[in-house]
Amino acid sequence: MIANIISMLVLIALVVLFAWLVKRAWGSKHWFVKWPGVVLSGLLTLVLAAATGAAGIGFYKLNAPQSNPVPDVKVAGTPEQIARGQKLATICVGCHASAGKLPLDGSPGNFIEGGPPLGTLYAPNLTPGGETQGWSDGELIRAIREGVHQDGHPLVIMPTEAFYNLSDADVQALVAYLRSQPAVKRDLPARDLNVLAALFIGSGMFPTAVKPPIMQPVVAPPAGATADYGKYLVAIGGCRDCHGADLAGGAEGGFAPAGPNLTVVVPKWSEADFIQTMRTGVAPGGHTLSEDMPWKDVSAFSSDDDLRAFYAYLHGLPPTVRATQ
Numbered sequence: 184m185i186a187n188i189i190s191m192l193v194l195i196a197l198v199v200l201f202a203w204l205v206k207r208a209w210g211s212k213h214w215f216v217k218w219p220g221v222v223l224s225g226l227l228t229l230v231l232a233a234a235t236g237a238a239g240i241g242f243y244k245l246n247a248p249q250s251n252p253v254p255d256v257k258v259a260g261t262p263e264q265i266a267r268g269q270k271l272a273t274i275c276v277g278c279h280a281s282a283g284k285l286p287l288d289g290s291p292g293n294f295i296e297g298g299p300p301l302g303t304l305y306a307p308n309l310t311p312g313g314e315t316q317g318w319s320d321g322e323l324i325r326a327i328r329e330g331v332h333q334d335g336h337p338l339v340i341m342p343t344e345a346f347y348n349l350s351d352a353d354v355q356a357l358v359a360y361l362r363s364q365p366a367v368k369r370d371l372p373a374r375d376l377n378v379l380a381a382l383f384i385g386s387g388m389f390p391t392a393v394k395p396p397i398m399q400p401v402v403a404p405p406a407g408a409t410a411d412y413g414k415y416l417v418a419i420g421g422c423r424d425c426h427g428a429d430l431a432g433g434a435e436g437g438f439a440p441a442g443p444n445l446t447v448v449v450p451k452w453s454e455a456d457f458i459q460t461m462r463t464g465v466a467p468g469g470h471t472l473s474e475d476m477p478w479k480d481v482s483a484f485s486s487d488d489d490l491r492a493f494y495a496y497l498h499g500l501p502p503t504v505r506a507t508q
Contacts, residue, residue: 187242190378194235201228238378241385245376248335251396254321260359268360271353273483274420278306278340281369286310288367294340301380304340305371312366323358330392339376339384341392345421350403353419408488413496416489420481431503440475447504449497457494458487 201224208220258264272285278294279287289308295301307314315323315333322333330343349357376384383389404411417423417430425433425442433441449457456467464478465471472478485493 187378187381191235191238191242194231194238194378198228198231198235201225201231204228234382237385238381239385241381241383242378244337244384244391245339245381246336249329249331249337249393251325251329251331251393253319254324254397256321256324256355258320258355258358258362260362264356264359265363267353268356268358268363270484271349271357271419272360273480274345275309276480276483277477279309286364286367287361288369289313289371293372295380299379300377301383302377303372303375305374306340308367308369308371309361310364310367310369311362312368313371315361316366320355320358323361324354327354327357328397329394337391337393339374339389339391342421342424343392343394344424345419347394347397348401348415348418350401350415353403354401406488408491408495410492410495410499412489413492413494416485416493417496420484425475429503430497430500440473442476444504445497446500446502449494449500450502452494452498454491454494454498457497458490461485461490461493 204224205221205228208217208224211217211220269285272287275287276284278290281288281291287309290306292305294304294306309315315326318326318333325331326333326338326341327346328343328349329347330338330341332338346354380389384391403415406412422442422445423430424439426445427433427442430445431447432444433439435441452460452467460466460472461478462482464476481493
């Protein structure tokens, strides 16, 4: 917090300094001092002012209390719910499991390490031994689907684009499983995002995970090997994060890996080919799937009927090829 305050004060001081230099250059009687000084100092003033404003907006977005109400829900925690929730929890392993498998005891390291120096962010320990042990069921559901922390501040890098689509039954099953895990006592560093992260967020390059409140019941299609159920599985599985909103290929240079065009690839495969690919990570023709493709998580989550549903939906999509592809 103190470091971020100092960073913002430095940015403000630089804006003032270069604005003063613009004034000094403008008052010069020598054109070779006046105009280069005004242009250079003016550009730096504008850039730094924009960065300062964006960072300020970013810090506000990171900390502004959200008005999303907490659902008044008490999860029964039946064996059937826990079993279903355990399957759903495999989607969360990539971020929330230190060993790459259940339980969800928190990420093994700084989630944003290896990229731009944005600060510290760990996926929290979601077992009853972690910070969520004192949360209500409704607060957990709000965090999962709407990206709002117990204290009301926005979450980041939480896949609410996918989890917002979870049905009431499935999100309650997930909560039931989270409650049933062994209590792992594993403390993780608190979120500490710096001024660069705030700049990204304030400029809109990197949004928070907050979604509008869900005020109506959310019901999934009946489970089965149908395209309707496959559409639901694609939505909650986060496939569009990598493969694009229309599943016609992800964009390079984003925060998620750019996945291939599923509207072109999958129709070339038989149902058996698709299931084999998701079970083994090897596509028809012997091509090994990228390490960025979480096929192991998909396989752990999915029954054969689930994979048939995925295939039915993806195979029925109209082929879409963009001009840039």
